[in-house]
Amino acid sequence: MFQGTGSNVGKSVIVAGLARALTRRGYVVRPFKPQNMSNNAAVTADGGEIGRAQALQALACGAAPSVHMNPVLLKPQSEQGSQIILQGKVWGQRKAREYQEIKPLLMPAVLESFARLQREADIVLVEGAGSASEINLRQNDIANMGFAEAANLPVVLIGDIDRGGVIASLVGTQAVLPDTDHQRIKGFIVNRMRGDPSLFNAGMRFVAERTGWTDCGLVPFFDRMRELPAEDTEGLASGWQGDGPxxxxxxxxxxxxxxxxxxxxxxxxxxxxxxxxxxxxxxxxxxxxxxxxxxxxxxxxxxxxxxxxxxxxxxxxxxxxxxxxxxxxxxxxxxxxxxxxxxxxxxxxxxxxxxxxxxxxxxxxxxxxxxxxxxxxxxxxxxxxxxxxxxxxxxxxxxxxxxxxxxxxxxxxxxxxxxxxxxxxxxxxxxxxxxxxxxxxLMSESLDHKLRIESTLDALADHLESHVKIENFLSFL
Structure with a gap:
């Protein structure tokens, strides 16, 4: 399971790239996100809804998108409330506080969907949601450590160096989590490094020594990420993009x-x-x-x-x-x-x-x-x-x-x-x-859009093969 020190640290993209890399190695891979919050939804062949990121990850695996890849999808309808999609269908609407109370009702379906994917795959890559350190939401959790505990999964923690404070966010996550949770974390990845990666060698060593977690890689910024579908509006660039008429x-x-x-x-x-x-x-x-x-x-x-x-x-x-x-x-x-x-x-x-x-x-x-x-x-x-x-x-x-x-x-x-x-x-x-x-x-001069995404996923997989120590986290299984 890949969890993050916060939202938008690159979990979805890393899971997509690893899914393509492992699929090319000959593994049968499936993506899974217990709970997603996004209004950028995809539609499965049987008329269900899942998060757009999981549809992209399914594409990376060469698999058809399934409602079981994202059994709980929250679609915000206001600042405080969301529509709840359970295994692809509308289940109800709840405000944020009410949702925390009903999550135990959803966990059986989440575990059922995960078990289905386990039966058909060699490896299931699970993506967490938000931050692993949100201890205020730990009770009844189905998205991060609560799910990792229920499914007995090893965890790799992802931090984003581009936003600053990545050493503190990684070490701080260990500091705030209860022992049973932080011991489940086996390794860490630092994402979106710009500039000379050797300048952060000491930082990687410090995190590994301080936490006892395995260094699974320092990933340079992947510039072609903008060619993949964004999951939320934070991924949308401001200002005019392009120079066409x-x-x-x-x-x-x-x-x-x-x-x-x-x-x-x-x-x-x-x-x-x-x-x-x-x-x-x-x-x-x-x-x-x-x-x-x-x-x-x-x-x-x-x-x-x-x-x-x-x-x-x-x-x-x-x-x-x-x-x-x-x-x-x-x-x-x-x-x-x-x-x-x-x-x-x-x-x-x-x-x-x-x-x-x-x-x-x-x-x-x-x-x-x-x-x-x-x-x-x-x-x-x-x-x-x-x-x-x-x-x-x-x-x-x-x-x-x-x-x-x-x-x-x-x-x-x-x-x-x-x-x-x-x-x-x-x-x-x-x-x-x-x-x-x-x-x-005008006439369309661009490549086929679907071929462009496939090409970008291949480039992403190449990028991660070069910078992520895939053998390290495979050893956690």
């Missing part, structure tokens, strides 16, 4: 979901894209994309409070294009209502009014992979749906996509400058991406 602005709302929809676009040589952060105005650009949201009404209110609705009107008057994906698509309609309080307090409010559609947030959730044709071009498109809204209105007579089963999806304005869809992954296939970019006089 097509300028795309994406407002960054608090409950943004599935923002990896934009990864393939960001990689295009003809595109310059920026995530617009709160407090910033929507800048002059060619296209504004409203991404998915886990709390559409709350994010719509936030969008308007930021003054972005006024900026969007000016953008549209200047002839600019607008695309909404999932929650962003819902926002572009005339009205959104949540009578049952599915995503928060029961509410209703006007939408932005660019599409002739109305949406009611419903209890039944649609989660499924899908494929079809982009309209009017006919380009093939594939991806997945993950939404709780039922959308109606005359705007649906001009759909954006026709699915293979004959269903229509999304809506387009009469002039074609505003459109929306429920389909995530719209730009992952080069054919559909090229068709969309052709609206702006």
């Amino acid at each position: 097509l300028r795309i602005a994406v407002p960054l709302m608090p409950m943004i979901a599935n923002f990896d929809d934009l990864d393939a676009l960001r990689a295009e040589s003809g595109v310059t894209l920026a995530f617009i952060r709160p407090g910033e105005a929507l800048p002059p650009c060619d296209l504004v994309i409203l991404p998915g949201s886990k709390a559409t009404l709350a994010d719509l209110a936030f969008f308007c409070d930021q003054g972005w609705a006024i900026d969007l009107q000016a953008h549209h008057r200047r002839g600019g294009h607008i695309l909404g994906i999932c929650g962003g698509y819902q926002m572009l309609g005339r009205q959104i209502s949540d009578p049952s309080g599915i995503e928060g307090p029961s509410a209703k409010r006007p939408g932005l009014g660019y599409l002739e559609i109305d949406t009611e947030i419903a209890e039944q959730k649609t989660v499924r992979p899908n494929r079809g044709r982009l309209l009017p071009s006919g380009a093939a498109v594939s991806g997945y749906e993950i939404h709780a809204g039922m959308t109606t209105g005359s705007g649906l007579k001009r759909p954006m996509i026709r699915f293979a089963d004959g269903r229509a999806d999304g809506a387009r304005s009469e002039d074609g400058r505003v459109c929306g869809t429920y389909l995530h992954g719209l730009f992952d296939d080069k054919e559909s991406r090229s068709a969309f970019l052709s609206l702006f006089g």
Whole structure:
């Protein structure tokens, strides 16, 4: 099990890289994360939800994503509350304090999922969540040491030197953990070293001598990490990225979901894209994309409070294009209502009014992979749906996509400058991406997005093979 001294120390990326490295060595490997918190979800073939990071790790193993790779997924809907996905399906909603009390009810399912993966693999690489030293959350823990104890796992602790204080964070973790927990830690990795690695030799020796843990490697910063899907918004770069003629602005709302929809676009040589952060105005650009949201009404209110609705009107008057994906698509309609309080307090409010559609947030959730044709071009498109809204209105007579089963999806304005869809992954296939970019006089010049990710995973595995002492942690098994 790989745990961290804190959040965002690189656990997910290291597990993905090691999964690819061990798979290339001939092991059957599976990833596992008992509990994840992310609105960047992936959809399995059987219509379940898991964290995007576990789907990437499954790809690294050459395995199909399974709900058992991430049996508990928490999808934040507010600062204090989350929707709980258990083995791929909605289980309920809880505020943070309430969730701490019900975790023992989830542990049996977590252990069941882990046992399933154990039966089909030589090695299961388990990823912890947050910090191993959160002793205030140790009781009923299912994400870190509580799970390691229940499954009787050796632990490798990961620290991030790039954020500073890594020696203190590693040694301090041992200091605050009870004996039974810190003795479970067998080794440590220091991640994201910049500059001359020999300058930290003494630091590695100090941690090893002070803790008694095995040095499992000092990992230099992996610059291509930005080519892999980010799990949360901290992984999104600020400012304009790229130098292409097509300028795309994406407002960054608090409950943004599935923002990896934009990864393939960001990689295009003809595109310059920026995530617009709160407090910033929507800048002059060619296209504004409203991404998915886990709390559409709350994010719509936030969008308007930021003054972005006024900026969007000016953008549209200047002839600019607008695309909404999932929650962003819902926002572009005339009205959104949540009578049952599915995503928060029961509410209703006007939408932005660019599409002739109305949406009611419903209890039944649609989660499924899908494929079809982009309209009017006919380009093939594939991806997945993950939404709780039922959308109606005359705007649906001009759909954006026709699915293979004959269903229509999304809506387009009469002039074609505003459109929306429920389909995530719209730009992952080069054919559909090229068709969309052709609206702006561009052709896709990038590699196939999926091949780029595969190439990056191979490069990551090479990187870890060079800098992680894989034999050391294999000896812990």
